[in-house]
Amino acid sequence: MIRLTRRAAIAGATLAPFAVARAQGNWPDKPVRLVVPFTPGGSTDILARAMGQRLGEIFNQPFxxxxxxxxxxxxxxxxxxxxxxDGLTLMMGHIGTLACNPALYPNxxxxxxxxxxxxxxxxVANFLVVTNGLAARDVQALIALAKSKPGELTYGSGGNGSAAxxxxxxxxxxxxxxxxxxxxRGTGPMLTDLIGGTIQLTMTGGPPALPPVRAGQLRALGISSLERLPSANDIPTxxxxxxxxxxxxxxxxxxxxPGTPPAIVARLNEACNRTLGEAPFRARLESEGxxxxxxxxxQFGDYIARERDRWGTLIRRNNVSLG
Known part of the structure; x- marks a missing residue:
């Protein structure tokens, strides 16, 4: 079954006494820095800002x-x-930084x-989107066009080794x-050139891809999940x-x-999962794919490990380089 429809049960954790005291005491007593290791405008940035805003409200400290x-x-x-x-510096990681980069950057x-x-x-399902000037109207037409012109069609991404x-x-x-x-150098600049017709297509996340699709600036041929999305049910897989x-x-x-106290992690996890259970927040996410x-x-740690194995194998098999 596709993981997009799964809801994991939330389990408690056994916390060390010192960490419990610290987490239940003053933390966070200062603003928390949520690092996005990419330029503004991409999915990582959009989701970090949405979650950071809500966490700031929950903890009464800016994220x-x-x-x-x-x-x-x-x-x-x-x-x-x-x-x-100390729980005051966090990162919004994603498939690239946590699963692909170990294979892409061996040093x-x-x-x-x-x-x-x-x-x-x-x-986030990736959306296969093309410029309005491209003749292909569905995935099979794109495949046929690409095979008729090997290497001539150009696709953009937010950078070498990026998720796209x-x-x-x-x-x-x-x-x-x-x-x-x-x-x-980022998803935002890539989409600007795609809309302008400098490149022909991309496969990128819903948050940055859906707005130009809905505005008629780009055309979506398909999504990369195994099931259609409720928020984009008109787009086939x-x-x-x-x-x-x-x-x-x-x-x-x-x-x-590394070394962040388990109690702080537990409090953050509880706040994040509470936010993900709120209907307005879920609707906000779903509206962006x-x-x-x-x-x-x-559970998250186990998932990262599985994804690191899967995508690392693909990268090595295809000799993906950063040059």
Whole structure:
């Protein structure tokens, strides 16, 4: 069953006495920095701002989104990794920073597996969108066009090794097509060029993709989940259009520096999952093609490990490079 429809049960945790006292005491007694290791405008940024606003209301302290882009998210990730483990620095991680980057950056000076998982926020189906000037009106027409012009169609992403890049690598592999990757320094600039016709297509998350689709600036050919989304029920899945079993979800969740006390993690997880259970917040996510998927920290950690294995294998098999 597709994970977009799953709701994990929320379990309690056994907390060390010192951590309990600290978490139930003054934390957070200062503003919390929520690092987004990418430029503004992409799915990570959009979801971080939505969750940060609600967490700030719950804890009565600002959760300040801090964009720290660079090197496929590794710059911001390393800053969070080396930050004090006091619960005042967090990161909105995602499939790229937590699952793909270990394979893409074999010489990283920090171990992404040591981030402390806090809460999975949402799964986001990728939208396969094309410029209005492209003749293809469905997935099979796009495949036929790409095969008739190997390497001539160009797809954009937020950068080498980004989630959109890896999703298109998976699409090319599944369909036997060859399209040329054009990396940008962020999803926002890429979408601007896509709307302008500089590139022909992309496969990116719903939060940045849906607004230009709804405005008629781009055309959506399919989504990368196995089931249609309630918020975009008019858009068929890629899998239903002859690419059997195709699924390439982005996912987003909060992690903390190694050593962050379990009690602080538990309080954050409880607040995040409480937020994900609120109908207005779920509706806000769904309106942007994102689906809430609450997990315990342990469940989230297991999920990250499985995804790291899956996408790392794809990256190595296709010799994906950052050059």
């Amino acid at each position: 300040i989104v801090d964009n720290r882009p660079g090197a496929g998210g590794t710059v911001g990730s390393e800053q969070v990794y080396r930050a004090a483990p 990283l000076t920090f171990d992404t597996a040591r981030f402390v998982p806090v809460a999975l926020v949402a799964n 890049h890896i999703a298109m690598v998976a699409f090319n592999e599944a369909t036997g097509t060859e399209m040329t990757h054009v990396p940008y 890629v899998a239903s259009q002859g690419v059997q079993g195709f699924e390439a979800l982005q996912w987003y969740g909060i992690v903390a520096p 994102a689906v809430a998927d609450p997990m315990t920290p342990a």
